[in-house]
Amino acid sequence: MVYSESGGVTKTTTAVSIAMIAAEQGKRTVLVDLDPRAASTKWLDVVPAGDGLHVGAILGDEDPQGWGEDLAVRTAWSENLRVIPSARNVSNREADRADHAELRLRTALEGISADLVIIDCPNRQGGPLTLSALNAADTIVYASTATSDGVDGVAGARRTVAQFHHSRERIGAPVTLTEAGIVCGGVRETIMSRPAVASIEELRETGMLLLPLVPERAIIQEVRLTGDWYGNFRKGAPVLGAYQAIVDQVIR
Ligand SMILES: Nc1ncnc2c1ncn2[C@@H]1O[C@H](COP(=O)(O)OP(=O)(O)O)[C@@H](O)[C@H]1O
Ligand SMILES: [Mg+2]
Numbered sequence: 001m002v003y004s005e006s007g008g009v010t011k012t013t014t015a016v017s018i019a020m021i022a023a024e025q026g027k028r029t030v031l032v033d034l035d036p037r038a039a040s041t042k043w044l045d046v047v048p049a050g051d052g053l054h055v056g057a058i059l060g061d062e063d064p065q066g067w068g069e070d071l072a073v074r075t076a077w078s079e080n081l082r083v084i085p086s087a088r089n090v091s092n093r094e095a096d097r098a099d100h101a102e103l104r105l106r107t108a109l110e111g112i113s114a115d116l117v118i119i120d121c122p123n124r125q126g127g128p129l130t131l132s133a134l135n136a137a138d139t140i141v142y143a144s145t146a147t148s149d150g151v152d153g154v155a156g157a158r159r160t161v162a163q164f165h166h167s168r169e170r171i172g173a174p175v176t177l178t179e180a181g182i183v184c185g186g187v188r189e190t191i192m193s194r195p196a197v198a199s200i201e202e203l204r205e206t207g208m209l210l211l212p213l214v215p216e217r218a219i220i221q222e223v224r225l226t227g228d229w230y231g232n233f234r235k236g237a238p239v240l241g242a243y244q245a246i247v248d249q250v251i252r
Contacts, residue, residue, distance in 0.1 A: 001137035012039040030112060
C-alpha cells in the first residue's frame with residue numbers, strides 16, 4: 001500500500017509508477033484505486049466493467065470472495081497491468097461500520113491471479129478505507145514531498161500504522177505488515193528551498209528515506225491529462241529511473 005495522511009504528496013504517482021514498472025518487468029500486477037477521488041483510475045483511463053463494478057462493490061459486500069478478480073480491468077499500458085477502479089461514491093464506505101468490513105478488501109484479493117497488488121490509498125486518518133488497506137497489505141510505502149505537508153502526512157500515517165500494530169498485538173494476531181520506507185517525490189533538484197532541505201532532513205532522520213529522491217518534471221503532470229505513461233517519453237526518463245531504483249528496494 002502507498003500511504004500518507006496528506007493530499008498532493010505523490011501517493012498516486014508513486015503507486016502507479018511502482019505498478020507499471022513491475023508490470024513491465026513481467027509481474028502480473030493489479031493496481032487497486034482505493035481513493036474516491038479516483039486519480040489513478042482517471043490517469044490510466046479505465047472504466048469499470050459495468051455499473052457499480054468498482055472497488056466500492058468489494059467494500060460494501062458481506063461476501064466479497066472472488067470480487068478482486070472480477071473487478072480488475074485491463075489497461076492499455078501493459079498486458080500485465082490491471083486496475084480495480086474507484087468511483088466517487090466509494091467515500092460512502094467511510095460511514096460503513098459493519099462488523100469485519102475492514103477485512104473485505106483482503107478477502108476479495110485472496111487468490112487473485114497476480115504476482116503483485118498495489119493499493120493507492122486516500123489521504124484519510126484511519127477510517128474504514130485505510131483500515132481495509134492495512135488489513136490487506138503486507139508492505140507499506142509512504143509517499144512524501146519535500147514539504148512540511150509531506151513530513152506531517154508521513155508522521156500521521158506512521159502513527160496510524162503503529163496503532164494498527166498495537167490493536168493486532170492486543171488480540172494476539174500476527175503482524176505481518178512491514179514499512180518498506182518513504183519515497184520523496186517531485187523534488188526540485190536545482191534550487192532547493194530552505195524548507196525543502198529541512199523537510200528532506202526530517203524524512204532522513206526517520207531512517208526510512210528511500211533513495212534516490214524522485215526529481216520534479218513537468219511531464220509527470222502533463223501525462224495525467226492525456227492518460228499516458230510518462231515512461232514512454234524521453235522527458236520522463238529521470239523520474240522513471242528513480243522509481244525503478246525504488247522498486248528494486250521495495251518489491252521482494
Ligand atoms: N516527479 C514529479 N514531478 C512533477 N510533478 C509531480 C511529480 N510527482 C507528482 N507530481 C504531481 O504532484 C501532484 C500530486 O501528486 P499525486 O501523485 O496526485 O499525489 P497524491 O496522490 O498524494 O494526492 C500531481 O499533480 C502530480 O502530477
Ligand atoms: Mg492520490
